[in-house]
Amino acid sequence: MFDTIILLTGRAEQAPLAAALKDHNPRLTVRAAETLADLEAFEAPLLRCARLIGFLTPVVVPKRILDRLGFGAYNFHPGPPDYPGWVPSHFATYDGAKGFGATAHVMAAKVDAGPIVGVELFTIPPNTGVLALEKLAFIEVARLFWRLAPALARQSEPLPHLSIQWCGRKSTRKKYQALCDIPPDISKDELDRRMLAFGAGHFGINLTVTLHGYQFRYVPATVDDEAEAPSIVPAGSSATETV
16 A cells, blocks of 8 residues: 655755645655665565655666565656756756756656656746756756645556657766866867856866876866966876966
8 A cells, every 4th residue: 555655855855845745645654765775774565655756866766676666756857858867957058958947757777767747847047057057947846846746645556657758868977077078179169168067166077178198177266266276187197286
C-alpha cells in the first residue's frame, strides 16, 4: 500500500515540500534524504510502499534503487525539456536562449531521460545572467511541484505522461569544463559568451588559457580583491601561484 514519500532534496527544501504533500494527504509519511547513502539506508519493505521525489538534487539514483520502489520515482529538473543534464541555466545562457523553464519527469537509469509528466515555461527577460536565470527557474520548479503535489501525495497510480519529449544535447560537467578551456585564438564574441555563462568560477571551475606551457586562470574579482590578478600554473601542474 502506498503510504510513504521519500524526498530527495536539500535540507532547506525538506520542510516546505513535506508540508505541501501532507496538506494533500495527512496520513502520508514523508522521509528525508539528501545523499545516495541516505537512500541506500532505507530497507526494502519501506521502498516497496514508497514513492521517491527528487527536487533539485544532484544525486543520480541507481537502477537498483529505482527498481525497489513500489510507486515510482519522479524528478524536478531546473530546466526545460530541451536543456537536459547538468546546470542547464549555464548552457542556456551560453546559447543565448530566449526561453527556459522547469521539467518534472519519471526517474530512469539514464539522467533526464524518463517520460515527462509536467512542464513550466517562460520567456527569458533581456540581460538576464546565470544567477538571475537560476532564480527564475527555481520559481517555476516550485510552481510545478505545487501543481503536481496533489497527485503525487494521493494517487498511487503513475502520473500520466505528456507527449513532450526530451531534446537537445545533454549537458555534463565534462562539457562545462571543456567550454572553460579557452583557445588562444578565440574571437571576442565567443569569449564574451563564455565569460557570461561560465566566467564566475562556479563549482571551482575557472576559465583558463594555456600559453607556452603556462596556464592562465581567470579569477573573478570580488569586493575585497578587485585588484587580484589571474593565477598562473604550469600546464599539467596542480600547483597554483597567485601573481
